[in-house]
Amino acid sequence: MLSTEENLVADYDFDLVIVGGSANGSQAAYSSAKAGLRVAIIEEHGTTGLPEHCSGLFSYWGLDLLDSMPPESIIFNKEIYGSRIISPQGSVMTVRKDAPHALVCDRAAFDRFLLDRAVSLGATLYQPFRAIDVVRRNGVVETTITNSNGEKITLVSPLFISAEGIRATMAEKLGLKGPDTTRFVNAAQFYMYGLNDVDKELVEVYQTHQFAPDFFAWLIPMSDDSAKIGLGTSRKAASKELEKLVKEHPVMKLRCDGSEIRRKTAGRIPTTGPVKRTYGDNVMLVGDVAGQTKPTTGGGVILGGRAGQIAGEVAAESILAGDYSVSFLKRYQKQWRREMFLNLKLMGLVRNYMNELKDHEVDNFFGQLEKKGILSDVERYGHVDDQGTLVKKFMTTLSLYPFYLKTSGRLIKSILRT
Numbered sequence: 221m222l223s224t225e226e227n228l229v230a231d232y233d234f235d236l237v238i239v240g241g242s243a244n245g246s247q248a249a250y251s252s253a254k255a256g257l258r259v260a261i262i263e264e265h266g267t268t269g270l271p272e273h274c275s276g277l278f279s280y281w282g283l284d285l286l287d288s289m290p291p292e293s294i295i296f297n298k299e300i301y302g303s304r305i306i307s308p309q310g311s312v313m314t315v316r317k318d319a320p321h322a323l324v325c326d327r328a329a330f331d332r333f334l335l336d337r338a339v340s341l342g343a344t345l346y347q348p349f350r351a352i353d354v355v356r357r358n359g360v361v362e363t364t365i366t367n368s369n370g371e372k373i374t375l376v377s378p379l380f381i382s383a384e385g386i387r388a389t390m391a392e393k394l395g396l397k398g399p400d401t402t403r404f405v406n407a408a409q410f411y412m413y414g415l416n417d418v419d420k421e422l423v424e425v426y427q428t429h430q431f432a433p434d435f436f437a438w439l440i441p442m443s444d445d446s447a448k449i450g451l452g453t454s455r456k457a458a459s460k461e462l463e464k465l466v467k468e469h470p471v472m473k474l475r476c477d478g479s480e481i482r483r484k485t486a487g488r489i490p491t492t493g494p495v496k497r498t499y500g501d502n503v504m505l506v507g508d509v510a511g512q513t514k515p516t517t518g519g520g521v522i523l524g525g526r527a528g529q530i531a532g533e534v535a536a537e538s539i540l541a542g543d544y545s546v547s548f549l550k551r552y553q554k555q556w557r558r559e560m561f562l563n564l565k566l567m568g569l570v571r572n573y574m575n576e577l578k579d580h581e582v583d584n585f586f587g588q589l590e591k592k593g594i595l596s597d598v599e600r601y602g603h604v605d606d607q608g609t610l611v612k613k614f615m616t617t618l619s620l621y622p623f624y625l626k627t628s629g630r631l632i633k634s635i636l637r638t
């Protein structure tokens with residue numbers, strides 16, 4: 221809580237304006253409102269969370285970290301124990317923990333839960349309002365928003381957070397860059413019902429250059445016979461590629477035979493890791509716009525949400541100090557980097573290396589893990605939201621070095637690209 225009334229910047233409409241009322245903007249709104257700031261959230265879509273672009277797979281570790289356990293009513297499946305990884309040539313590696321590790325929920329409803337929580341602490345929601353301009357003037361920020369009636373409002377605040385997702389339009393107006401658009405992965409996802417042989421406790425990950433080059437395909441079980449099935453690809457038409465996958469992939473086509481697609485969603489995923497600069501005078505970037513998305517899996521709700529919370533806390537410190545300058549807000553980047561930068565970088569390295577490997581080499585790698593008894597390490601250190609620990613383990617496992625040596629050219633290329 222701010223200690224005195226005088227600390228509030230009474231001359232302005234709000235202390236903080238946040239563009240983006242999805243998961244990560246809402247985390248920033250929650251932590252800043254909790255600290256006593258007057259916060260405005262701008263969300264352009266009438267229904268929070270739609271159009272949906274997520275599988276809603278979150279680890280318990282991450283949800284605890286964010287203190288954001290979704291209500292029972294929006295959870296599809298609470299018992300994800302691990303994953304079954306299907307190699308390009310069809311070999312299967314199962315990684316299973318002793319206890320449930322993650323849950324699958326309705327992501328759009330999760331966004332509404334997070335946004336409502338911020339509003340219940342006093343954050344003001346402008347919805348459906350789109351931010352169309354933002355300028356820095358006389359040491360503060362003026363954000364112009366509009367709705368479909370043509371109503372225009374300009375909100376003045378000393379602080380601004382962009383949690384606008386991958387588009388980065390507002391961020392750029394304030395002189396910051398979003399993630400490299402040339403390295404986005406296109407993703408599509410179908411909600412499928414009447415599937416065969418689904419193990420409700422295991423997510424399936426399909427490594428396949430043929431159907432999902434530069435990323436992977438997934439089956440995330442909602443029940444014994446329903447799942448979110450999707451893929452990410454460097455190719456343009458992800459939805460068409462997904463149609464092909466469910467009809468032609470040797471394992472997936474058996475799962476999907478006779479099933480029904482009830483919903484289709486799509487989105488883009490930044491896989492380059494964090495952008496260089498996530499702060500400037502009066503401004504901080506949070507979530508996908510900051511590249512706080514795991515390059516391995518594309519997950520961006522836990523780490524982006526944690527960054528959102530840090531940004532909210534730094535905003536409160538900034539208001540308290542009456543200092544909105546670049547040198548003050550630098551502490552935001554320092555803190556989120558301390559918590560997740562190395563992890564994100566290591567995941568970026570894995571993504572680049574996996575993309576470089578040929579299908580038979582990925583198979584070979586899986587074989588090595590099994591043959592050399594390294595699978596137990598994967599079970600112990602494997603984690604939906606922190607793959608850095610597992611990567612460090614792989615990097616120090618001498619028995620994998622012959623494989624790294626064999627693919628050293630591409631390993632070096634991946635290191636340089638990361």
Ligand SMILES: Cc1cc2nc3c(=O)[nH]c(=O)nc-3n(C[C@H](O)[C@H](O)[C@H](O)COP(=O)(O)OP(=O)(O)OC[C@H]3O[C@@H](n4cnc5c(N)ncnc54)[C@H](O)[C@@H]3O)c2cc1C
Nearest residue numbers: 240242244264274275276277351385487507508519520521
């Ligand atoms: C197919 C797919 C599956 C995924 N599965 C998972 C998963 O299982 N787990 C996971 O952790 N992550 C997953 N992700 C990634 C995750 O969805 C993103 O990382 C996450 O949504 C990023 O949240 P964000 O709040 O940063 O941005 P977004 O969710 O993109 O939200 C940005 C918000 O800003 C609003 N906005 C943008 N511009 C303006 C403007 N000018 N004015 C007003 N409002 C504006 C938008 O309407 C939107 O609501 C998946 C992504 C895809 C594509």
